[in-house]
Amino acid sequence: MKNNSITALLGIRYPIIQAGMVWASGWRLASAVSKAGGLGLIGAGSMYPEIVREHIQKYKQATSMPFGVNVPLLYPDIDKIIDIIVAEKVPIVFTAAGNPNLWTKHLKSNGCIVVHVVSSVKFALKAQEAGVDAIVAEGFEAGGHNGREETTTMTLLPLVKKAIKLPLIAAGGIGSGPAMLAAMALGADGVQVGSRFVATPEASSHSAFKKAVLEAQQDSTELTLKELTPVRLLKNPFYDKIKALYAQGTSADELSQLLGRGRAKKGMFEGDLIEGELEIGQVAAQIDRILPAAEIVNEFIATYNEALERLKKLD
């Protein structure tokens, strides 16, 4: 695969970015992906600032390959996280869930490449205006927090591609090389892959959660809690409680109370499949084994090339 705008921008071999997922994406996973030629991201969303620093430093000890930190902009200690990123000279920052005007200039003036995650054309344009270097367009099928528009990757990508001039990364539903090829056909320059990298030995997620991901079928996830922040969850007894509240005609307050604090940690990090929140994408239905992150990167490239050869034969 030749160099393109994303591999050139990020200094990587393959345009495959491992998503900075809460409770999954620490230095181990990020360094395994980067060493394999993709881009590893440390997911700051589930880390206290000092833990972020620790993961950045451990990453640097593991490899000198490029890496990034994913920062949800609504993070309460955002200024501390940004200070650490700047002090540690993190080369790449993926920002999400917030206003790209807030930190883009500061990060860029400190030498960071900034990529912003959006689920709509409107926010893609806002991010471009804020001066980011690339956009991630994330479709409805993605795991975890997601847009209210419910636009799928297949329909979102052409809209964003038409609206912006920046390099474009597709996210949501990218579980294999053929899906990566599909995203590139739709105009993406690279892909961000989340769920597949949860099912790796390097992900810091609890083994019980990883096992639940392997067992997931086509209808095992749902985008819910739209009154708060929409999130795609694996259906489990905690999800059943959410549904029971909806059936009674619930309020955002009640949902917020049920959600409480620490549900995501309880589910994905501590492995409580009953009471925990289990965030994963629709791709979970395609995952049937735990593979080292490097093997996933290699499988993506091999099956991407196979799928491209199939398309060429149709020509």
Place this chain on the structure above:
Amino acid sequence: MKNNSITALLGIRYPIIQAGMVWASGWRLASAVSKAGGLGLIGAGSMYPEIVREHIQKYKQATSMPFGVNVPLLYPDIDKIIDIIVAEKVPIVFTAAGNPNLWTKHLKSNGCIVVHVVSSVKFALKAQEAGVDAIVAEGFEAGGHNGREETTTMTLLPLVKKAIKLPLIAAGGIGSGPAMLAAMALGADGVQVGSRFVATPEASSHSAFKKAVLEAQQDSTELTLKELTPVRLLKNPFYDKIKALYAQGTSADELSQLLGRGRAKKGMFEGDLIEGELEIGQVAAQIDRILPAAEIVNEFIATYNEALERLKKLD
């Protein structure tokens, strides 16, 4: 584009099928698409049996190219429709929204090619077992009636491809040649295109509805009425009434009463944008002009080839 399993099965030049949409897909649209090298379908879902016969006969007067009839299996007068299809020697039947065991054998023993539309792996397997010749896998982004699983085209296609051995047609979110290429990358052998063909002079939809489709933006549609039969609608005052019922904590009965009868005809055929039901896919946001059906087919092939050339250059 070379012959593949879908073009060979259906006897067409390009693996592009025009969906048999209610209030849009009569003989005019179907014959225009078939003459252009795709497969036109007459949508029986919104027609009395004698009207179906009339459209079949007018189609045959217009062209001798292959065509099909789309039949929702829950249609109340289904036996009459099937009799007409057999009597008129319709070469291809697309069945949807019902049990493929009911009519597949009868249709095949009368020389019809039978294709069944599904939104899940489970029903794809059922259809294969029932002896259909090909499967349409339709994702969450599609307009009109849709599955409860909410699985998007990007994630549904690899699952169905892996599960079945039959030729596979992708539907939902296919609004351009690059999206067609994406579907083929994911393992499809052809595509079914709905929304784009609403925005043609040949579609029998009301011009006010066509205009509303041109104006649709990214968040203009929603999959709703999940308690009845899930359907993707354009948001309009009728949709607002549905939302108001939901906000009050509604029941399936109340929704059913609001929906009443004839809402789809009122909206899409009579052009009542206030009180009518307007069914369209997420692709609507990509549509900005009315084009003759043949031009849409040609544009698909041209932009498919352009996108394939771009992918080859990355290789």
